[in-house]
Amino acid sequence: MRSGQFRRVIVAEFVSSIGTQMTTLALPWFVLMTTGSPARMGLVFVVQILPVPLLSMPAGLLVARWGARRVSIVGDAVGAVLIATVPTLYLAGALPFWALLVIVALLGCIASAYLPSQRMLLVETLGSDERIVTAANALFETATSTARLVGPAAAGFLIAGFGPLHVLWVDAATFALSAVLLLGLPHRKRTPEPISASKxxxxxxxxxxxxxxxxxxxxxxxxxxxxxxxxxxxxxxxxxxxxxxxxxxxxxxxxxxxxxxxxxxxxxxxxxxxxxxxxxxxxxxxxxxxxxxxxxxxxxxxxxxxxxxxxxxxxxxxxxxxxxxxxxxxxxxxxxxxxxxxxxxxxxxxxxxxxxxxxxxxxxxxxxxxxxxxxxxxxxxxxxxxxxxxxAGPRGASRRGAEDGAANGTTR
The missing domain is CATH 1.20.1250.20 (MFS general substrate transporter like domains)
Structure with missing residues (x-):
């Protein structure tokens, strides 16, 4: 877990989580201030979270087909574009409420694949020892939990000083930075799985x-x-x-x-x-x-x-x-x-x-x-x-790692 690859994964998670937590405060505030409707604000939350449980199983097929690294990078890149679209369209006077709902629904679709790909990325980076991956997941959660403390506080400061639109720009930048960090991970040779609902x-x-x-x-x-x-x-x-x-x-x-x-x-x-x-x-x-x-x-x-x-x-x-x-x-x-x-x-x-x-x-x-x-x-x-x-006995890297290497054609 001291490797540069693992650090890239953790830093990317922390950076993107900071931006996400800032948007969690800034986007509802933006909707409330521009529409004056708490009901519309609540609808934005529902539309964004609904695709996650609905699409999570098909998203697993995508992760199996593309690999966790590629799905994570594409998710960060597309997320950056979607978040930046909100202030861009608003400043251009071309952001009706239905368009905002479409954007947040697309963000939810990305999250349905992005969330499992992040966890799989730990295995691709560290191997398959249960205790090591448990520790890595804990550090992963540390990054997310710290972001939950820092992100809203930073968002409150920025909203008070610059307005919610500028916070959305910052979130877009954090997604882009996360994608750049993950691009530094080595590309792993893999045999793409055929997409099959039976899986x-x-x-x-x-x-x-x-x-x-x-x-x-x-x-x-x-x-x-x-x-x-x-x-x-x-x-x-x-x-x-x-x-x-x-x-x-x-x-x-x-x-x-x-x-x-x-x-x-x-x-x-x-x-x-x-x-x-x-x-x-x-x-x-x-x-x-x-x-x-x-x-x-x-x-x-x-x-x-x-x-x-x-x-x-x-x-x-x-x-x-x-x-x-x-x-x-x-x-x-x-x-x-x-x-x-x-x-x-x-x-x-x-x-x-x-x-x-x-x-x-x-x-x-x-x-x-x-x-x-x-x-x-x-x-x-x-x-x-x-x-x-x-x-419930431990399964170490010696056996599970061999399985992974055979299944994915992994080279280090």
Missing amino acids: MAEGLSFVLRDPVLKRMSLAAFGYGLLMPVVLLALPVMAKTRYDSDPHVVGWLMAAWGGGTAVGTVVVARLAGRIPPVHFAACGGVGAAVMLWLLPWDQPAVTAALTIGACCMFLPGVTAPAVALLTLRPPADLRPHVIPLFGAAVFVASPLAYGTAGVLFEHLAVAAVLAAVAAGATLCALVLLSLVRHPA
Whole structure:
């Protein structure tokens, strides 16, 4: 992981994530200020995220056909053009709302292939040792988590000083820079796979047959349903427990991001010494214990510490899950398994957000958080069942790397 190639991948992810997080704030603000309609602002969000679960499985076919490096570079380049199109058309007086929706829908289509290609790029760069890829995924998440802290703050500063259009220019530049960084990766010889819809079915079948991937995916889907509820609970807690103090919301949100960032660093440091399934079990148990503390009334400081500790444990689940989902399938099925996982997570999150809003309308926040803690406990039990499972042993680079070399014709 000290290689220049891996550093290029991490820097490219950090740069593009900074721009994406800036646009996440700037684009809704731009829509709200130019249209005056919160409903239109919400529609932009829906149109951009909807293609991801709908196209994730066909996107796996594209990654298998082109390779992760090419898909990532093309995604960055096209993303830069699309983002730059918004301020260009607006300044030319040629940006009706329907055209903006088309642009953000195309951005969502790119994301459906770009997200799995980024994970596959780690395997192409580092090889197939589960512990190394787990650590690499943790560092990858560190870059993304840090961008979530830096990007919105930078966007707020730039919007206040220069307006949202200039932030979109910056995002376009970050996409272009990411593409340039990835162009520096060596081109890998590969035999293109024929595009076949049967590969998607084979990928799904493999996940359902593999006892480790099946349970890991079930737990990950559970966290995808539960954690958005906790996130939406933070402003409700600030209102009902802490006298509607907006500063408390900021502290709780900062604790969420800070705990996640710390957790990814810890996983990256320890992944080489702990098997992925053991790491996931420890992370699941730790997160469940912390979540059981949230329903109780407590000072804002301890609530923030509890949230930070919970989020610190969660990368111990997500990084091993992504590593195992990337490496356990045969090389020809890997591009089709990660999109399945991404589709499940992207479907789970909107369901959770919609359900949470209704729950907080009719139930006390403590009751909802207790239910979340119970669900997290079930997820932890699923992960604990993998610790002694005979199929959960580590798969090192010696065997898996040979498979990859044979499948892809890899030369170093």
